[in-house]
Amino acid sequence: DIQMTQFPSSLSASVGDRVTVSCRASQGIGNNLAWYQQKPGKVPKLLIYAASTLQSGVPSRFSGSGSGTDFTLTISSLQPEDFATYYCQKYNTAPWTFGQGTRVDTK
Amino acid sequence: QVQLVESGGGVVQPGRSLRLSCVGSGFTFRNYGMYWVRRAPGKGLEWVAVIWYDGSNEYYEESVKGRFTISRDNSKNTLYLQMNSLRVADTAVYYCARTYGSNYALFIDYWGQGTLVTVSS
Numbered sequence: 304d305i306q307m308t309q310f311p312s313s314l315s316a317s318v319g320d321r322v323t324v325s326c327r328a329s330q331g332i333g334n335n336l337a338w339y340q341q342k343p344g345k346v347p348k349l350l351i352y353a354a355s356t357l358q359s360g361v362p363s364r365f366s367g368s369g370s371g372t373d374f375t376l377t378i379s380s381l382q383p384e385d386f387a388t389y390y391c392q393k394y395n396t397a398p399w400t401f402g403q404g405t406r407v408d409t410k
Numbered sequence: 411q412v413q414l415v416e417s418g419g420g421v422v423q424p425g426r427s428l429r430l431s432c433v434g435s436g437f438t439f440r441n442y443g444m445y446w447v448r449r450a451p452g453k454g455l456e457w458v459a460v461i462w463y464d465g466s467n468e469y470y471e472e473s474v475k476g477r478f479t480i481s482r483d484n485s486k487n488t489l490y491l492q493m494n495s496l497r498v499a500d501t502a503v504y505y506c507a508r509t510y511g512s513n514y515a516l517f518i519d520y521w522g523q524g525t526l527v528t529v530s531s
Binding site: 341390392394395397398400401403 | 522
């Protein structure tokens with residue numbers, strides 16, 4: 304099975320910072336990667352699919368890039384409501400594995 | 411608007427069974443594949459099972475294979491997860507989720523609120 308490695312596992316940042324989260328697949332998955340955000344006590348939310356396509360309603364400060372094995376989620380200017388845990392997920396085929404998550408908290 | 415409402419969670423002893431249900435509304439349920447995803451306390455998201463829009467294919471995460479069964483009744487807009495031989499490690503919030511995509515390329519565009527399953531003696 305393809306393994307998904309997400310890093311860092313946590314990071315501390317301030318409002319206005321540029322934040323980058325990475326996700327690496329052990330084998331190529333094309334652009335079949337999604338990013339989700341989950342806030343404490345809340346339901347996960349789809350941010351990006353097809354590696355770089357922004358889901359409707361998601362602020363443009365979020366962006367995704369990459370293909371094959373290496374992917375990145377970028378928040379261009381961190382806002383107070385962005386403190387959360389972020390997950391990548393491969394979805395080219397079974398198993399539809401999530402990354403371990405990256406918690407973004409306040410510095 | 412798309413709504414997914416789970417039910418059936420609770421406290422159960424190890425080795426016992428539980429059935430979760432999820433009712434979908436606001437969309438044509440029979441046209442979409444569906445997931446169950448869980449999040450254990452202090453852990454990350456873990457996909458549990460996926461079922462095709464017509465029920466023709468099912469897939470399971472390795473640790474639940476042979477114990478859990480995903481099914482659906484499109485006439486009732488309802489997704490199920492039958493969980494047998496439950497273990498303490500199955501303790502988690504279980505989310506019902508709608509897939510988007512085609513063939514095996516299925517990501518999640520909508521999530522239910524989740525139902526808590528606690529396995530404890």
